[in-house]
Each structure stands twice: as C-alpha cells, then as structure tokens.
Amino acid sequence: MRSAPVHLPLTPPAILPVTLAAPDDFTGWRDAARALLAAAIPPDRIDWTVAGTGMADLFAVAQPLPAPVTTMAQPVPRALLHLLRHALLHRAPGRFALAYRTLWRLRERPRLHLDPADPDMIALAALAKSVRRDLHKMHAFVRFRKVGEADGRERFAAWFEPDHHIGRAVAGFFRNRFAGMDWLIVTPQVSIGWDGATLREGPGGTPADVPGGDAVEAEWRAYYASIFNPARVKVAMMKKEMPVRYWRNLPESALIPELIRRAETRVDAMVETVRSEADLFAPAEPGGRRFESLTALYAALAAEDTPPSPGFSSHVVPGEGLPSATILLVGEQPGEQEDKAGRPFVGPAGQVLDACLAEAGIDRASAFLTNAVKRFKFTSQGKRRLHATPNAGDIAHYRWWLAEEIRLVNPTIVVALGATALHALSGRKQALAPVRGDLLPWQDRRLLATVHPSYLLRLPDAQARDIERDRMVRDLRKALAAA
C-alpha cells in the first residue's frame, strides 16, 4: 500500500534517502529493505525518513532506490520478522536503521537473531518490548463512552493517546472483541472505526471528538472505589502498572488521591471498632423481691401476676428442670401446647429443641428450661389461637421474675433461644446475629445466644433447615462445654 517512491541512483557512494509513507509503514520498510539488500547497499549509506516528518539528511542526494525484489536470496527468519513488526512501531527515530543493520549483519551471521546477548538484538528486543507493552496498555486503558444508537446497534467512542505508532495495529483486537457494536477510537495520529462490517481509518483528532456524559461511568467509579482494599495500600505498584501519563483519560483516576488519603483512617476505624461487651448489656437492675425457692417463686407468679397487655392467656407457665442445673435455657413465651399443658417446650418447637439437645449431648432432665415471658400471647382466629409476639413492655414486665429464676437455679451458663430471650436477658432490644454463638461474660455467668427452635420450623428449604439446625446444635455443644 504505502511503499516508498522509487528513483534511480546516479553517484554512489552518496547517502541514499528512503522515505516511508507513514511512521508505522512496515510493508514500505520491508520492500525497501529487500531491494537494498539485494543491491548490497550497506546500512551507513541509507537515510530512513518518514514522509511529512522531520528533516531528511541535507547531504542526501535524491536518487532512486534499487529495483523492488519479491524473493530474497536469504529469507528473513520468521521469528525476527515478528520481532521487527513490533519494534518498527516504536517512536524511536533510529528504528528503521537499526532493523536494516540487523538484516545486513544477518548475511554474515545467519543465526544472529537467536543470540539474545547481541547488542543489536538487545536493542531491537527492547523496542519490541516497549511497543508490546504499549499495545497491551491500549487494549487495557481505552475507555469507550456510549454516544448513541443507530439501527439497533449501540455506538461507542473513545479517545486514546498511545506512546508509539500503534493506532492501526490495535484495530484487529478491537474488532474481534467488540464485533457486536459500532465503535470509533480517536488518537492524535489516526482514528479507527468499526460498523459491524468493515474497519475504517481516518485522520487523527482531539479529545473533543469524543463526547462526555455516559451514566455507566458513575457505576464504574463506584466499583473502583469499592473493590479497593484500604488495608493494603501499594501506590508504587499501581503506578508501575498504570503509569500516571494514562490517568487523564481514565474516568476512575480522579478518585485515587481521596482513596489513598482516607485509607489509613478507614483501617484504623476497622481495627479499633471491636464491639465491647458493655454495649451489649444494660446495667443490672437492683434486685426486687427475693424468694426462698423456685416453688415459692412459681406460687407467687401464679397468684399475683396479671397480664401486662391484652391478648394473654389466663394462666402462667412455670419453668421446669433440674433446680441445680448448670445450663439454663430461656425461650420466648409458652405456645398453644405449652399453655394447655402448663409446661414449657412441649409443642412442635419443643420437639425440635429436644432433638437438638439430645444431638448436642445435653440431657433435658439435667438442664432447666423456662421462658422470657410467662404467658401465651395470641390473637384469635375462629377457634384457633395464633402466636403473637410479646412487645417490649411485656418483656420488661417479666424481666425480674426471670432474673430471680436464674438466681435461684444458679447456672454456669444461660442460653438465650431467640431475640426475645436475648432482649429479656440483656435488657436491650438487639439483633441476635452479631452475638450468636459467642460465649459472653454476663453477671458472673456466661451467656450464649442462639436461634429459637421455632425458627427452624419456619424455614421452607430443607437444605437451609439442615444447615441452621447443625448450627444450633453446635451452639448448644458450645454451651455444654462451658457449663
């Protein structure tokens, strides 16, 4: 396509100017080099220039090149050609001369290109390496912006400033990757575009050729900020792989200074924010009435207690179990079955609990079971009585009864089954998840919170139920080990 103009030589050994059509005119260089080699013109007699750039050697006399040749006596090894294809895209002015000199030397040393310690080969390899890096960085750092749609195809445009003459060389990569959309990449030297059928080429441009304002850029910036881990700041590494000269065309780069500046504070905050136990528990309230025994306590409860809010059953359900148990488990409130039987944990949730206790190695008879709220709260639907969650007032109302039960049993560990029990024991309405399964020091005893067995009954998915059940059993085992 862009081969050099041909003139005829008159007076050797004058300097022979060879003008290539473009700075990336590999074909032009190759054709000229073949002809020059065939005519045995030594490297020091050639002045390589690119049309429209710089000055030709003033002493060079306009003279014709040797006739073009199609085959060479000694073909250039494929591996070397591959290296040259990249090396000649470098912006270094001496690249054409260096490449020709290497071919010239190859006549005497046919295996020259296989010697990585040869100075010319080292120089060529360095050029090719920096061009390959530039190609790679262009593949990586071009940022398209959506500029519209036409005939059902989205259209995108990008502005990019490569270091070397690679504008045309990258076209194939972008076509193969973005076949399904229309795109245009503008560089200072050349612009290339794709419409789904053909690659087109045009003159270079400016950043103004690519309109701004693509809403997805905000999402990309959010992603960039979130994927950064402030605990491992390594700015030098980032700059090595993403040199600062590329930053002005990267939408995410504006965030970098702020991300680095805030990193230290963010990590300090994470390291220091270790939740303290003081936040978990309300201060213990001064004791109320004291009872001699559980029997006396339950008798008083049955005789004196009135429901704290409407919707409660008319009778209370006391705790049961070994009065000297080392493990005491607290549920939410009696259910329908418990209310009828007058005993805690005898309904469906009780059966789940029994099974979990057994699996954890806890003998129900040697533990003590009770509830945070001592009466069944429900709403009526026809003949059925449906469970209603006790409110904060209900929980507070029974709190001192519960505290007194615990004092009398004097267990080593108290297990809160569910959020209501945790609320009643800790004095704070709080989420169960953050403390679940932890052995917390609490009022000279230990407290461990886990889910209520009825939670397992409500899980619709069998796989999920198994996982949660295993977890509850593990929590109970942990409690047993601490008892």
Add this chain to the structure above:
Amino acid sequence: MAKLTRLEKLAILADAAKYDASCASSGATKRDSRDSGGIGSTTGMGICHSYAPDGRCISLLKILMTNQCMFECTYCINRSSSNVRRAAFTVQEVVDLTLDFYKRNYIEGLFLSSGIVRSPDYTMEQIVEVARRLREEHGFRGYIHLKTIPEGDADLIARAGRYADRLSINLELPTDDGIAALAPEKDGARIRRTMAHLGARIGDAKAERRTSKKAPVFAPAGQSTQIIVGADASNDDHMLRTSSALYGRYGLRRVYYSAFSPIPDASRSLPAQPPPLLREHRLYQADWLLRFYGFSVEEISATMQGGHLALDMDPKLAWAIERREMFPVDVNRAPRESLLRVPGLGARVVDRLIAARRHRRLRLDDVARLCRSLRAIRPFIEAADWRPVGLLDRADLKARIVPAKPPAQLSLFTT
C-alpha cells in the same frame, strides 16, 4: 428501606467481594465475537484494565450476587452475624452490568460469587443462570469465572463448567481443624471431594478436545482456590504442603494466598491487625518455586524456622545460603535445572542465557546485560571471566546480598 439502585447495590456487593484475591483472566481458549453477534474475546493472556491503589489488578467485574449469607465463617465480612449493609442483585442486573462494563472496555469479564442465601443449590442456580444468559442470550465471549459452592448439587456444578472459563472453590484455611473452628458450616473433606471431581471433569474435557474440537468445553482455564494467611494458627509449612497437594492431586491452576485484612465489624475472636503482606509475598514466591523452578516442598520446608519462611530474604536465596555446596553454577555449562536454582535468575533470564551461550562464552558482562541485577547472582555463578572466590564461603554472605534493613513487615501504607 428504600429500594437500592443498581449503583448502590454494586458498591455494596463489590465491597463484599474484594477479599477474594483472584482476578486473573488468563488461560482461556482463544475466541472472539465475530461470529457470535455479541461482544467479547479472550486472547489467553488476560488484561488488567485498571489498578486500584492497593496495587491489585482490576481485570474482572468481581461481585457477589448477594452478601446475605447463612454461613458464619469467622473471617468473612459477609458472615451471617456481620452488621454490613446487605444487598442482592437480580440475575438480569448482573447480566446487564457485565455487558455495560464490558462494552466500555472496563473489564475482561465477570467473576461471580455469592453469599449462601436460601440454600446452596438455590444460590448456585442463580450463579449459573447469569452465566447461561450471558453466553446463550447475549453471545458473550468474554471471560467468566464462577465460584462453585461445594455444598451444591453436582449437576449444577457441571452446568457451571459449561459456561465458565474458570471455576473456583475457596479452601480459605489449610487444615480441616481450621475449617471446623472458623468455618463450621464448611467441610474440608467435602471441598476436596468437589475439587477432585472438578479436576477430573476439567482433565477429561481437555483430553476430549484434543481428539475433537467439537467436544464440549469444561472450565478451560481450570480451577483455582484461595487460602487466607494469618486468620488461624497455620504456619507456612502447612500452607505450602496444602498447596502442593492441591496442585498435585487436583490439578489446580493457582492457589491464591490472601493476607487476612481488617474488615468492618470484624468478629471479636479474630485479631484486628494489619494484614501480613510480606508473609503473603513470601508464600507466593515459594509457590512459584514449587510450580516453575523444580523445588520440592521438602527442600523449601528445610529452610524454614519454626515452620515459617524467612521474611528478610526470598525463599530461593534462603535455600541457596543453606545449600552452598551446590554452587557456584557455571552459566556456560550448567543444565537449565541448575540455573533455575540460582538466586536472582528467573525462568526467562535462564532461557536467554541458554540461548546466548550457544553463540559465545558468557562473561559476567553478558550476564549483566540479560538480567536485572548481578548483586544476588554473582556469588552463586561462574562465568568465563568470573569465579566467586571466597565469596560463597563468607559468613556474611546473606548480609552482602540482602540490604541491611530490619526485617520489617511491609508497611501498611508504603507509597
């Protein structure tokens, strides 16, 4: 709570995914979008489209489907007891986001993982459905890495392999005891079984593809895993033996080592401390010695003190200083295996030396031109004009190579 926008979900679910070190997009079979009507290509090499200030490559859109999780893994930011903000993408949102990012050349593809929500199977189904839509409905030819949930159904895992370039299961802790203590819902034996199963499927698919190009692909970029460094008491010896077994038995492509970082709302049972970045770095170096330099775990292990790699020098140098009788190595005559054991000589430099010595007797100058620095190399090699007379036997050999700096942990905020 108001409905979260796609941007808000993205911020939460990328934050939740960032403790997964893997972002590689390499190793896929070459393909492009010219015949798919969509977008996407893979060149086998992988491209890093950006770098975050943590020095890590951003190659893939690395997100979770959701950060809600039934599991309580102590080290994890998404464990069920963590107070982090929760969000969940729909399948279509992940598909659209991947395509929107890809079309702007922000990414090489998608790395999708998820908290375990509702059930392992349900979660895995969602992940697979994203990949299916991308491949089948949008002709997407970019890179897809899917996290595999070992508790999930084997059929689902098989489907994942059809669409994904890479599959991974994170082991996270090198020992079964560690898993039992810190990730009670997980099961080391089950993870290994799934890895073995995946390894066999990947190997079979490769073999079939060698005989017929029409054979179905199955995770052509193989499987990888991640081990957390510094969350439990495992030492470097445990780590490397685990890795070595994973490479050997299940044909893993990569084992990633991830220094345990402080996370928001960390569990009180784990130390809140800066991540052991230097230890992580040494593990990667030792890992490379295992995979590309012909070292055995025993050889590396023999240089350890109390089960740990030296922090003040790289593991190859530590080995060479212990085994001085193996040196000097003659750069003009030694076989490749011996050259690979010289501290400071990488595989690529070794290949160049071998090529160059066919043309000349290499002098120290030639070696200097082909490698980055002679300082570490000089005492261990012999060249046409160089013998390390006496140097090798000096008691202060290490001090002459390693800069006299106290072996400080890599600072959190090196710039």
